[in-house]
Amino acid sequence: MSEKETEKAPIAVSKSFMAVGPTLHYSHKNVQICWLLALAAFGVSCLFWSKIVTGIFWSFKAQAAVDPASWRLDQSITSGVNIFEYPWQILVLGLLMGILAIVPVLLSQLMSFRYSVPLILMVCFIANLPGFAICLLISCIAVACRPLRFRSRFIAIALCAAPQLVYWGYFGGAQGVEAIKWGVSFTPWICAWLDALVIAGLVLGIGHYTRYKPGLTWIFTTLTLVIAVVVFEKAIGFDELDYNLCVANKNPDNLRMFHDRSISEALDATIQDPATQEYLEDSSYSADSIARRAELKVDMQEKLQSTDSWPDWFIVPDSLKYQQEKINLINEYDMFISMRPDSHRIPIVLYYKAMVTEYAPDTALLVQKEVLHFYRHYPHERARKTWWTLYRDYGSSPESIEARWRLAKHNAGQKTLGQAEELLAEAQIMLAAVHTKLSEAESAPSGGLFGLFHKPADTAITMSKLEDLRTRLDRLQLLISSENRTDDPGSIERLAKFVMLNPYATDYAQHLDGLLEQTDTNDKLRDNILLAQAKLVDDEHRRAEKLAELHAEHSKTDGGMLALYELGLLQISMGHRLDPDNTEFRQKFFGQARTNLEKFIELYPNSLYIEQVKKNLDGLPAG
Numbered sequence: 001m002s003e004k005e006t007e008k009a010p011i012a013v014s015k016s017f018m019a020v021g022p023t024l025h026y027s028h029k030n031v032q033i034c035w036l037l038a039l040a041a042f043g044v045s046c047l048f049w050s051k052i053v054t055g056i057f058w059s060f061k062a063q064a065a066v067d068p069a070s071w072r073l074d075q076s077i078t079s080g081v082n083i084f085e086y087p088w089q090i091l092v093l094g095l096l097m098g099i100l101a102i103v104p105v106l107l108s109q110l111m112s113f114r115y116s117v118p119l120i121l122m123v124c125f126i127a128n129l130p131g132f133a134i135c136l137l138i139s140c141i142a143v144a145c146r147p148l149r150f151r152s153r154f155i156a157i158a159l160c161a162a163p164q165l166v167y168w169g170y171f172g173g174a175q176g177v178e179a180i181k182w183g184v185s186f187t188p189w190i191c192a193w194l195d196a197l198v199i200a201g202l203v204l205g206i207g208h209y210t211r212y213k214p215g216l217t218w219i220f221t222t223l224t225l226v227i228a229v230v231v232f233e234k235a236i237g238f239d240e241l242d243y244n245l246c247v248a249n250k251n252p253d254n255l256r257m258f259h260d261r262s263i264s265e266a267l268d269a270t271i272q273d274p275a276t277q278e279y280l281e282d283s284s285y286s287a288d289s290i291a292r293r294a295e296l297k298v299d300m301q302e303k304l305q306s307t308d309s310w311p312d313w314f315i316v317p318d319s320l321k322y323q324q325e326k327i328n329l330i331n332e333y334d335m336f337i338s339m340r341p342d343s344h345r346i347p348i349v350l351y352y353k354a355m356v357t358e359y360a361p362d363t364a365l366l367v368q369k370e371v372l373h374f375y376r377h378y379p380h381e382r383a384r385k386t387w388w389t390l391y392r393d394y395g396s397s398p399e400s401i402e403a404r405w406r407l408a409k410h411n412a413g414q415k416t417l418g419q420a421e422e423l424l425a426e427a428q429i430m431l432a433a434v435h436t437k438l439s440e441a442e443s444a445p446s447g448g449l450f451g452l453f454h455k456p457a458d459t460a461i462t463m464s465k466l467e468d469l470r471t472r473l474d475r476l477q478l479l480i481s482s483e484n485r486t487d488d489p490g491s492i493e494r495l496a497k498f499v500m501l502n503p504y505a506t507d508y509a510q511h512l513d514g515l516l517e518q519t520d521t522n523d524k525l526r527d528n529i530l531l532a533q534a535k536l537v538d539d540e541h542r543r544a545e546k547l548a549e550l551h552a553e554h555s556k557t558d559g560g561m562l563a564l565y566e567l568g569l570l571q572i573s574m575g576h577r578l579d580p581d582n583t584e585f586r587q588k589f590f591g592q593a594r595t596n597l598e599k600f601i602e603l604y605p606n607s608l609y610i611e612q613v614k615k616n617l618d619g620l621p622a623g
Helices: 003-008 028-054 074-078 088-110 113-125 130-144 153-160 162-171 179-184 187-210 216-235 238-246 264-272 274-282 289-307 322-339 346-358 363-369 381-393 399-413 417-443 463-479 489-499 508-517 526-534 540-553 558-577 583-603 610-618
Strands: none
Touching (some): 028 074, 028 088, 028 113, 028 238, 088 113, 088 153, 088 216, 130 162, 153 187, 187 216, 264 289, 346 381, 346 399, 399 417, 399 463, 399 489, 417 463, 463 558, 463 610, 489 508, 508 526, 526 540, 558 610, 583 610
16 A cells, blocks of 8 residues: 555554543633632532531541431431422522532543542532432432433433432432321422533533533522522521421420330339349348339439439439430520520520420329429429520510419519519519410311411410419419418418428428418418318328318318319219210219319309310310
């Protein structure tokens, strides 16, 4: 073959499997700057995603990479800022996830695969989405491959982003919810897919006319990020985010640590422990196992009442270490208050903090039934400052009604009865307004698809709590009224002592006996002391007799009136506790309760309790 023929022959050049995008044809320095800007905007997007989902800007956990259960997107939908309470969160999640889903793929297509690798690593280690990062890796490799580089770049990128769709479809739905909610829980990812297509369409559409100059990717990434941040801040807010993540799920009413639990198993394990057995045998405890168990429970009772701690000999399981849980909760509440002092959620946080501080074990029940039960309706001095802060700084909040009742009790115990009556009068007015507001919220129609969405609660006070609070306000208001005292200092002193007696204390009965000895038959407080003593009788039938006798002897006093009311409630309770098949005795108790409650309405038509009595009557079974 001649030299001329050789020169004319085409030279075959092999092309690499991974292609280089059109953006790399421009000045390398300009390309690098725009890539770094896109990298920065994407990194901030990952940080923001981590913040709104977990509450912290960097939440990577190594175990998440190997645990497919942690790949689920449930927590971003229902934990923290719940999309069913904050619908704008759907848009925020969609915008951010759209950025995470499409920007690495765009860079891989317009530049080259290696430029997308840092972004994939950011998704894995900053956004803490290792499973999603794997899908991105597949997409970025696919879009950079020559077989998938179609004439239409938009079609190519839409097809190559299919792994993200698979991820959202498999891991994106909320679990443990009704079918319609499960379907709605995919709306953030539908929004993310549309957002991703919009970003890709704008970058590629404008890029087609600008010959894919660098800069479009970081500009639209930043613009989308800014929209997400603005929508989040305006519609939700970081203070609301911190509240939902740090406080909303720390309602002490819902924490299992403060629910009733048996100590029998832990006590058995302690008694059977060899080291503990040796200690108990060397101590002054009884040799008889039954008597020793009773002595140990009394030892527990005394230790909990004096120091709020378990005895040293008791092997305490984690489920009974409530003291540390209280400390942790109070620290979290204080942290939120210091971080977000201007949040409108502060009254709720103060309410939770005060309630946790009030929680104390009912040691009498611990001894009788080996059950750890917490009471909270006695105002301890240790929580008084928190209640005062709630009342002083947030006196118009529903939570401050509870604060007023607690502070009124303290004032009455310090013989400043005028201040106590003012607080109770304020509380009664506020209670009526809050009751109306809660009733309207409950009766509001919530049907259809939009019924799945509901506003987050503005207060920790529920309707049941409000009714309980109403009862306590009425009782205290009646107790400290002129009906139970005179201007005599001794009368006021006795009333102040009676108001602050703790019915859960081991010496409560002795204090009642002492107060009763200080009164004569004409003392205005005597009937209330007798009522408190009657309520301490363990046997229900004997207690019912005591209440009936008290009402018969003091029918014209508030103690006698309340004895009749308590008798009706006791008979209702006795009827409900009977087996449903025991129709005869159930109807007997319900009939007696109906008779007594109707008698109450007849005798005391202007009583503060009249509405509650009517509700109890309406709730009685027919027959």
